[in-house]
Amino acid sequence: MTGKRCQTPFLxxxxxxxxxxxPKVPDWVEGTKATAYPDEQFLIGVGQADSKPVAEERAYAAxxxxxxxxxxxxxxxxxxxxxxxxxxxxxxxxxxxxxxxxKVSTDKVLENVKIAExxxxxxxxxxxxxxxxxxxxxxxxxxxxxxxxDEAVGRDVKEARGAQDKYLKVRGLRRAIRTLIxxxxxxxxxxxxxxxxxxxxxxxxxxxxxxxEKLLNESIVVAVEVKGDQAEAxxxxxxxGLAREGLPVTARNASGDAATADLxxxxxxxxxxxxxxxxxxxxxxxxxxxxxVNQQNQLVLGSVARSGREGHxxxxxxAGRALKSLQQEVSSALAKSLAEHIFGDPPxxxxxxxxxCPKP
Numbered sequence: 323m324t325g326k327r328c329q330t331p332f333l334x335x336x337x338x339x340x341x342x343x344x345p346k347v348p349d350w351v352e353g354t355k356a357t358a359y360p361d362e363q364f365l366i367g368v369g370q371a372d373s374k375p376v377a378e379e380r381a382y383a384a385x386x387x388x389x390x391x392x393x394x395x396x397x398x399x400x401x402x403x404x405x406x407x408x409x410x411x412x413x414x415x416x417x418x419x420x421x422x423x424x425k426v427s428t429d430k431v432l433e434n435v436k437i438a439e440x441x442x443x444x445x446x447x448x449x450x451x452x453x454x455x456x457x458x459x460x461x462x463x464x465x466x467x468x469x470x471x472d473e474a475v476g477r478d479v480k481e482a483r484g485a486q487d488k489y490l491k492v493r494g495l496r497r498a499i500r501t502l503i504x505x506x507x508x509x510x511x512x513x514x515x516x517x518x519x520x521x522x523x524x525x526x527x528x529x530x531x532x533x534x535e536k537l538l539n540e541s542i543v544v545a546v547e548v549k550g551d552q553a554e555a556x557x558x559x560x561x562x563g564l565a566r567e568g569l570p571v572t573a574r575n576a577s578g579d580a581a582t583a584d585l586x587x588x589x590x591x592x593x594x595x596x597x598x599x600x601x602x603x604x605x606x607x608x609x610x611x612x613x614x615v616n617q618q619n620q621l622v623l624g625s626v627a628r629s630g631r632e633g634h635x636x637x638x639x640x641a642g643r644a645l646k647s648l649q650q651e652v653s654s655a656l657a658k659s660l661a662e663h664i665f666g667d668p669p670x671x672x673x674x675x676x677x678x679c680p681k682p
Contacts, residue, residue: 348441351450359438359454365515367435367453374449378437381453385435386428392510393424399506403499403531423507430467431511434460457515464512468521471505474498475525488541488584493666495534502527542664544571545583545617550590552645556610556652560587563653567661585623585663586615587656592679593644595637603633606644609679610652614660624659624669627678628652 350356356366365388369380400423439452475498482494502525509520544564548557561571564587589612596605609629613622628651632643662669 347443348439348450348452350439350452351441356452356454359452363457365455365457365460369451369453371449372447374440374442374451377440377449377451378453381437381451382432382435385453385455386431389431389511389514390424390428392514393507396506396510397423400503400527403503403527403534423503430508431455431460434463455515460515461512464508464515465521467508468505468512471501471508472521472524475502475505475523479525479530488537489664489666491537492534492542492664495530495537496665498525499527499530499534502530538664539570542570542585543583544569544585544587544660546571547586547588548591549588551593552591552648555645556591556649559649559653560612560656563657564660567657569657569660569664583617585660586617587612587660588615589613589626589652590679591648591652593641593648595640596631600633603635604637604640605631605633606637606640607631608644608648610648611677611679612652612656614656614663623663626652626655626659627676628655629678 348356350359350366350368351370354368355361356364359366365385367381367384367386367388369377369382369384371377371380435453435455437451438454441450442448443450478494478498478501482491482498485491485494502523505523506527509523513520546557546560546564548554548560550556564571589610591608591610593606593608596607598605607629608631610627612626614624615621616623628648630644630647630651632640632647634640634643658670661667
């Protein structure tokens with residue numbers, strides 16, 4: 323055999339196999355650069371998996387992680403407001419958390435990302451996917467959204483500061499803060515695609531949050547009035563539940579003067595031994611009926627009715643458990659209902675609660 327001429331079919335096969343050109347591996351598969359998508363024009367992410375769909379999903383996620391890091395670093399500026407939102411344990415449906423903010427960021431980032439290339443390794447069958455984002459296109463989209471959000475924040479702040487109704491002030495400021503946080507996430511993403519250049523905002527989350535907290539503390543007063551069994555213990559539990567929501571409360575007894583309060587939370591709590599046929603445990607039943615009243619017009623804004631029973635080896639221990647259950651359930655429900663009214667959230671329960679305590 324001379325050169326690559328083969329004398330037998332078998333040798334010819336070997337020569338052809340040796341001469342065959344292996345598929346060229348794209349530069350982005352094993353590196354962090356893609357020649358076709360230069361850094362100054364594109365952001366890229368690479369994903370690998372045993373299947374093409376999973377590889378593409380991981381490529382999208384790789385791009386998202388670039389932006390998530392920037393949003394997380396920005397979160398320190400939102401700490402005061404996020405803390406205000408997380409007070410208490412009952413307002414999960416209205417909380418704004420870092421997780422929800424980063425999800426918003428991820429969703430809008432992915433709107434500007436596409437899968438540009440895929441490749442399958444013929445030896446390992448491993449799939450690779452390249453996700454790319456055009457910096458210019460993303461920058462234009464982010465800047466346009468920032469302008470829109472800045473206008474919304476400005477309107478809400480202006481309306482809040484000009485409103486005579488204190489609840490409209492609270493709701494306007496809260497709405498402005500939430501919008502401003504969304505605006506800040508877009509600005510964080512803009513800094514990523516521009517290499518650090520963002521758009522300065524007219525307001526800050528910390529500044530508006532301080533304004534909101536001052537308004538809540540100085541303008542809205544909630545009085546708490548409880549009658550019946552363990553009235554003081556129940557009143558303290560209700561007050562603590564409202565305080566966790568950032569609502570200023572004042573304690574008062576049944577004969578107190580609520581003239582200075584904007585909202586009055588009043589109700590009755592009862593506990594009594596339950597005669598149940600159980601040879602080992604003793605039981606105590608509990609019930610509570612509360613309403614939230616607007617002191618200005620005496621309208622009932624919400625009602626809470628709860629009941630239950632707790633058991634233990636003796637009545638005193640059962641009574642202690644019953645009181646604890648009453649305190650937890652009633653304070654959480656009242657805090658939720660009151661916060662919905664003050665912040666203007668849709669009520670979770672629009673139907674008046676039927677009485678929980680049996681009539682004497």
